[in-house]
Amino acid sequence: MQRLGTLLALGGGWSPPEPNEAAFVPSAEDVLRITAIHDPPYLIITRQSDGSYEYSGYLHDLWEIIARELDLRYRTVPLLDGGYGSVDQNGTWSGLVGELAYGRADLALTWVHFRQDRASVVDYIDAVPVDQDQYTFYLAKGTAAAPQLSPAMFSSLLQPLHWHVWWTVAASLLVISAALRLAYRHDPCPRRRA
Known part of the structure; x- marks a missing residue:
């Protein structure tokens, strides 16, 4: 500080001047x-x-x-x-x-x-963030265009990936959890368990 x-x-501050370069004060x-x-x-x-x-x-x-x-x-x-x-x-x-x-x-x-x-030609002073973006959609209150919450809406979150991908992700998580449980059970240095 x-x-x-x-x-x-x-x-971090600005870059220090080169040894043969005088600093601007x-x-x-x-x-x-x-x-x-x-x-x-x-x-x-x-x-x-x-x-x-x-x-x-x-x-x-x-x-x-x-x-x-x-x-x-x-x-x-x-x-x-x-x-x-x-x-x-x-x-x-x-x-x-x-x-x-x-x-x-x-x-x-x-x-x-x-x-x-x-x-390559200018120095950026970026030690402090100046802006934060937030993108939001707004609808008039009570409009019929507002989407209603439904199971179909939640299932649409899964649609960007094919069902084969989702099964692969689920199987990978299952294999990883089983491997971690097995590694914990056969730990050569057992820790004190409460």
Whole structure:
């Protein structure tokens, strides 16, 4: 554990710098360049009437807390026509990954799935999970479309596998339980049995 301001870092941290590489320690004059795309509910970019941008959303709120606690100064630049980033046929990167890879940004404020090609040009900070997905189906209350519980519904759970597979699974469990019982009964070092 390491204390950073009033934050407590748990688990693995960022990769240590190479022996011949100086570690970046931001000073009060440094301003981090942050790039972001409109990606609700994580990050919402709203253009104001004066041409400026307003940021909100889950990741923005989290970043605000981190920046305040670590006393970081930053400037957010929206990437309005880019996505997460991919490599083109000619080997150049686009989107948020391209902004990071070519040094136009220090940090991308987004969630993005780990991909090996992206990891070759950017560092992922993944010590803390940010999101958890849960997929749910909803129906209107009292609708006739709601399935009724029945034996046929429960038997449908067995349908993805052929009946030969289910018999093989049952037989395997029976053989394993018999082997364990036999091994326990003929244990050369009998334990105290209650």
